[in-house]
Amino acid sequence: MARIGILTGGGDCPGLNAVIRAVVRRAVRAHGHEVLGFRNGWAGVLKGDTMPLTLQSTSGILHRGGTLLGTSRTNPYAEPDGGERIRDTLAELGVDALVPVGGEDTLGVARRLSQEGVDVVGVPKTIDNDLGETDFTFGFHTAVQIATDAIDRLHTTAESHNRVIVVEVMGRHAGWIAAYSGMAGGADAILVPERPFDVDEVCDRIRRRHATGRSFSIIVVAEGATPADGALAAVDAPVDAFGHARLGGVALALEREIERRTGYETRMTILGHVQRGGTPTAYDRVLATRFGVAAVDAVEAGRFGEMVALRATDIVTVPLGDALAAPKLLDPALYETAEVFFG
Secondary structure (H helix, E strand, C coil), X not given: CCEEEEEECXXXXXXXXXXXXXXXXXXXXXXCCEEEEECCCHHHHHXXXXXXXXXXXXXXXXXXXXXXXXXXXXXXXXXXXXXXXXXXXXXXXCCCEEEEEECHHHHXXXXXXXXXXXXXXXXXXXXXXXXXXXXXXXXXXXXXXXXXXXHHHHHHHHHHHCCEEEXXXXXXXXXXXXXXXXXXXXXXXXXXXXXXXXXXXXXXXXXXXXXXXXXCEEXXXXXXXXXXXXXXXXXXXXXXXXXXXXXXXXXXXXHHHHHHHHCCCEEEEECHHHHCCCCCCHHHHHHHHHHHHHHHHHHXXXXXXXXXXXXXXXXXXXXXXXXXXXXXXXXXXXXXXXXXXXX
């Protein structure tokens, strides 16, 4: 019997509990292993803050959002002797293999630990869907559905008041949520980090709509989108332990500029953390479950230093280094399809 440790790091997203449940179910029932959960991401590993995970304690959590284990953005390598402290904790607790569930930061720590001799199998988790080597990450489809529902509702108020409404969604480096929800919600323009936008061009699209009798517009913008001319200067924001600034606010700047340049009444809505919360969609529950089962199977097969990933309809494993080599940016062909419906 082996002891498997699991942690959830970075931002929460729908489907984390499904992964935890699947890891426990597969480890206990198929292999007779024991599962130990670390509370609050890498912070829990540094402190040795754990909770036993059993069939009973993980029953009934499949549909729940958030994470039973809690999470944090702690970077152990920003702490004094962080890597050594983690290795010591794992040794003291008799953890034979570790399953970190997270995005590029959490898995970046996992890769470094793997290079230092810790047996690790990663599970990809980023709501932005920008992690390499996997077609989708769980939580993304739920965020898209939440954003699409919001856009549907904003359509009615925009049309009733003849307003322009700017909807800000998540997406630091990649515009996957903006593109999918914008297409599904019938947005009149979609602004993404991969393509710096021209504010005048956005305003021209709105004017053309008004000229043809359509007196309202919906603009979907990813939080990391920026203007080509730098006219919407970003506000200084605090950074986390991995050096990421807290984003949010591009919609507010756009609201002001669009109204100033066009004269059309404009309002903005920042969806923010509502995209992370609540019940995961059926797709995300299934994907997260498959990832959890595959992670335990990878541990059993000794495929350490790898990450489970979705390729078409199959779950495979890929080296952590490959998954973290570069962010997965928005497919240009998808954006070109979305552009067909702009304006």
